[in-house]
Amino acid sequence: MCSSFEEETRIKISEKDIISAENNVGLTYARLGKPMLARAWFSISDESKISQYNIKNLPPLEENSQLNGTYIGYAGYGRWNTITVDQNKNQYDIGFQGYAFNPKTAVLGAPNMGEFYTEMPFNSKTAVYKNTEFSDRECFITIQFEQHQLKVTQTGYDSNCGFGGGVNSSGIYYQIESENE
Template sequence: MNKWLIFISILSLSSFSFANSNFETELRSECAKVKSYANSGRKFYDQKQYQNALGQFQQQASWSAFCAMHSENSGVSFSENAIATAFNNVGLSYFKSGKPQWARAWFSVFPQAKSSQFNLKQLPPPQKTQNLAGIYIRHAGFGHWNTIQVKRIKNSYQIHFNGLYMGLNSMIY
C-alpha cells in the first residue's frame, strides 16, 4: 500500500513538473516574439497600414505585460517604460485609424509615462454628452478591456457587460 502511495505521489509531482516545464517553454517562446511584433507593427505603421499595425502592436503590448509579470519563468523582463511604449504604439495606431477614444484609453493605462502624457495632449478633448448611451471601458490587464454597452430603449436602458477574465457576459435591463 505504501509503495503505491509513493508511486502515485512521484507520478503526480513529475506530471506537475512536466506541465510547469511546458508552460515555461511556451512562455519563453511567446516572450521571444515581442520584438518581432514591435518590428512588424512599426513596418505596417510606417506604411500607413494602421489596422495591420494595430494587431501587431496589441500583441506586443499584451505579451510584454504578461511576460514582465512572469519574468521568473520566461527569462525575459520588460521595463515599465518598454511596456508603456507598447501601449502607446497601440494608442497611436488607434488615433491614426480615426478612433481617438480608444487611443485615449490605451495612453491612459500608463498615465505617468512621458510618452503617454505627450500623446494624451495631442488628442482632441473628449466630447461631453448628457446621453448615458454608449460604450464604457476599463482596462482588465495585459492589453484587454472590460466593456459595458448602454443602449436607450424607450424609457429604460439596456446594459450589456462583457468581462474578459471572469467570462462574464450578461444583460441587465
C-alpha cells in the same frame, strides 16, 4: 503581460517598454481616426509622462449628452472589460462583460468571465446592479455616468456576483463609441 513571463522565458521587459508598447497601440488608433480608443490605451499608464503627452495631443472631447454606446475598462494582459449602454423605449439597458486573466490563460485565451445586466431610467446618471442569487452575501455594483466615461464600483467578491474567479467590474471605463457616431 510581458513581464509575467519573465521567469519562464528569461526575457526581461521593463515597465518603460510596456508603457511604450501601450502608447504605440494608442498612437496607432489615433492615426486611424479613433481618438476615444487611443485615449483608453494611453490611460492604462496615465501617470507616465509619455501617456500624459499623448493624451494632451488628442483632439479635445466634444460635449456629449448621449450615454448610450460602448465603454471599455482595462482588464489586464491587453484585454478590456466592456459595458454596453443601449437606449430602449423607456430606459437604458446596460450590459457588462468582464474577464480575469493570469499568465497562462492570457496566452491560451481561456479567461475567467463574468457578466451582468441592469437598467437605468432616462433621467438618471447612476445605475445600480444588486444580486444575492449566487451567495448569501450581496453583490452591489454602482455605475456612475460622467462625460465620456463611467466610474464603476463593485462591493462583493467575484463569486458573490456570479463572476468567474478574479473578475471584478470596478474601475474607470472610457467611452469608445456612441450611438450617434
